[in-house]
Amino acid sequence: GENVEQHPSTLSVQEGDSAVIKCTYSDSASNYFPWYKQELGKRPQLIIDIRSNVGEKKDQRIAVTLNKTAKHFSLHITETQPEDSAVYFCAANRGGSQGNLIFGKGTKLSVKP
Amino acid sequence: GAGVSQSPSNKVTEKGKDVELRCDPISGHTALYWYRQSLGQGLEFLIYFQGNSAPDKSGLPSDRFSAERTGGSVSTLTIQRTQQEDSAVYLCASTPIINTEAFFGQGTRLTVV
Numbered sequence: 001g002e003n004v005e006q007h008p009s010t011l012s013v014q015e016g017d018s019a020v021i022k023c024t025y026s027d028s029a030s031n032y033f034p035w036y037k038q039e040l041g042k043r044p045q046l047i048i049d050i051r052s053n054v055g056e057k058k059d060q061r062i063a064v065t066l067n068k069t070a071k072h073f074s075l076h077i078t079e080t081q082p083e084d085s086a087v088y089f090c091a092a093n094r095g096g097s098q099g100n101l102i103f104g105k106g107t108k109l110s111v112k113p
Numbered sequence: 114g115a116g117v118s119q120s121p122s123n124k125v126t127e128k129g130k131d132v133e134l135r136c137d138p139i140s141g142h143t144a145l146y147w148y149r150q151s152l153g154q155g156l157e158f159l160i161y162f163q164g165n166s167a168p169d170k171s172g173l174p175s176d177r178f179s180a181e182r183t184g185g186s187v188s189t190l191t192i193q194r195t196q197q198e199d200s201a202v203y204l205c206a207s208t209p210i211i212n213t214e215a216f217f218g219q220g221t222r223l224t225v226v
Contacts, residue, residue, distance in 0.1 A: 006155075014145050032184025032212040043204065043217040044156070051212075089156060099144055105155035 004092050013080050014112050021107045023090035024072040030092040033066060033073045034101070038087045047088075048075070057111025080111045115139070117218035119205050126195055127222045134190040134221045138207030145188050147180055151201045153203060159203075162188065163211060195225045 003026045013019050024031075030075065034049035050057045050064045057064050061080075066073040077084055087106045094100040118137040126132050138145050147159040158172035161181045173179070177195075182188040192199055202222050206215040 034214070035214075042221055045217070046214045047127065049214070093212055094169075099163055099208070100158070100161040101215060102158055103148070103156040 003078075004090060004102050004104040006090050006107060008107060009105065010110070011109045012110045012112065014069075015080060015082060017080055019077045019080055019084070019109055019111075021075045021088055021090070021109075022072060023074070023092075023104050024070075025092040025102075026071065027092065027094055029072070029095050030071075032093040032099075033064070034073050034091050035062075035064060036089045036091065038089065038106075040086070044089060080109075082111050082113050085109055085111045117119045117205055117207055117216050119203075119218035119221050120221065121221060123222045123224075125226060128197060128225055129194055131191065131193045132171070132223065134192075134203050134223070135217060136190070136205030136207075137146055138186065138188070139209070139216055142207035142209050142216075143185070144208040144211055145182055146206045147188070147190050148204045148206070149201045150204055150220070153196075156204065159190070164209075192223075195223075197225050199223060200225045 006023045031052035035047050036044040038044040039049045048059050048062050048064050050066050055066055061078050062086050063076045087108050089106045090104045091101045114129040120135045143164045145162045148156040160180045161169040177193045180190045204217055204220045206217045208215045
């Protein structure tokens, strides 16, 4: 079935450094790519999303890039802060218009002060 | 307004018993998802409801799992003859229309002893 691969599974950075998380997807019909942040013991929450008609989207310290040809998209966090520490999940919609979200396995980001 | 509500928050059951998990999505949301999250793991897709369309059940791990959504609103996930490997947090999410932000409930932590 459709698959979303996410790397790395864990990432440790120093405060102020940048963090990059990468995902690939297999369904060529996918056209919606959200990123969710899950803090310990809490529910996942959307932090940014991108649709297939754009290649990049930025919101303050976070940005997402999309390469449709290569079927991969990435999350970039600049000037990381300890409160960025969490598990980050990428997702892609299955079958495009169907809307079903398939998630990657997550990246545990640790930002060391 | 109220977010996605799940009940119970915690459920401890004996192996072999049946359990029902409930999800109340945000009013008016047409799409509803069930995911399973084992300790420290990713979001495993289970089932997806979208409007009046036939649900996507492709993620259900065995025929012991079933779900229904009544009246396009409340959903119930049923696990029959529970096994220890069913222990996990079961998360429900809803979206107002497809390919937009999914709002997650707080989850039901199921422990099978």
